[in-house]
Amino acid sequence: MKGISLLLLGLLACAPVALAETCAGTDCLPKEVKDSCTVSSPSGCIDWEKGIVYATGMGVPNESFKSAAQKRYSAYQAARVVAQRNLLGLIEDINITSTQTVKMGMLENDEINIAIQGKIKHVEEFGKPKEAQDGSTWVTMRMYLRDIVSVMLKNEMFEASDKLPALEKSAATPAAPKPEIEYGGDAKTIYSGLVIDARGSGIKPAMSPKVLNAEGIEVYGSFAIEREFALEYGVASYLKDLKKAKENDRVKGNPLFIKGEAAGGAKGADVKISKEDGELLKELEKSQAFLREARVIIVL
Template structure:
């Protein structure tokens, strides 16, 4: 069940759309109920880097023909924007924070997010036999027209850049150096957290089992984070290896667990062994793959 604050936020944003555009919004009781499949389709699609939502609209009573169709379509657009707002507000920024938290605390972020939702594009539409209308709208998660363009600058204000921690083990450094000399450098890192219940977020962290932060928002080029996100998400190691951000020779690491942050159990962060943390850091010293965001999580 969604909390009242989130519903109020989503409703307020959608209300702005409806009022500003003069749309007719059909009462909720007249709209079809979202099925489980439709709800799943409306969720943020991290692997594709999009957020989509479905909307339904009906024409006002007493309107017919092309005018009824136009007004039903407009109502469906408003409904889809409202559903997008609800989806966006629940997107996880990090283990403790959602987009909703940023919107509530910052008028700048609220304005940007509202504009991005209003700019969402229709990717599918259909007029029903009974005169109602259905649309599917989509907005990108990344890029200058994506949600990251509103969120990452706000994260940067709270997190100054910092270098990754040093490698602990000289043996691991020698291992990676030998690999680079004989087989070439690593082009990225894939952390396999499949089966561990990892949840996606805009600002995840790679920890080692000693609690050392191997990779986080302070280590990345913010322009890269806006354009492609801090990490990519994939459903398997084999599909992760095909992603351009992993490059042709990624270092593949198996996560030992997932975890939340200091004040949350929300499992958006991955944990690797101390030696594997060193391997990531030593490989990064050869290629700067962390700063470039050449990181993929398998979940």
């Protein structure tokens, strides 16, 4: 009797709270997730601002079971398996850099493959399952990009600095935040972060993007970031709204705004900026900490 009671409790715990209308793909994602996603696909989406990958999965009840509770549970378990598979597919397609995807890294390195496959098995469910009128169930799973970044850094798929040179003393002074967005700046002003307006450039998100000057030379990337910040925040985050980027905690205060002029790299994950902005960033890097702390947002 005790075993039966525990089984029933488990079935009830995973059962949907209420019936939901039949949905498909990202339509089954919770509204707050859909609203925050930067990039969407038929099986889920990625919130590049918060660094979270979401995937949905559908399961149908096993009709060989006699009780309604068993059928419901079989649909739920099947949905979890599908969601985990979809999550893996989304993660495999993520750009590590402008030349490599996560899948390429997994194929090249068994340690990366084993680590990511292991993490997929322990991802958490987001929200409550949704049950359709035919008994099929949808679940949403999520995984944090920092869990993937830690694997990539450990296996040297991209690098971050354990210790950067000490910052030079600067005569720069704090400036009052401007109500309107103005592009460009100078080395005499203290900045709280960097916002690159790359709208219209066709740039694709990546875990380790590079900022290139007019000559194609890297002026910002993982090499310029302290390891602890790379692990916690990633190289950059991505938003779709310029005004929201300005108020984002990652750069909030007095961020420097520059234009992203074009996408670079084989997969279009790097962003090219002007010669003047490239020179400014190299100058600011010597005396200000926002670049080494990865306080960078790219607006798509």
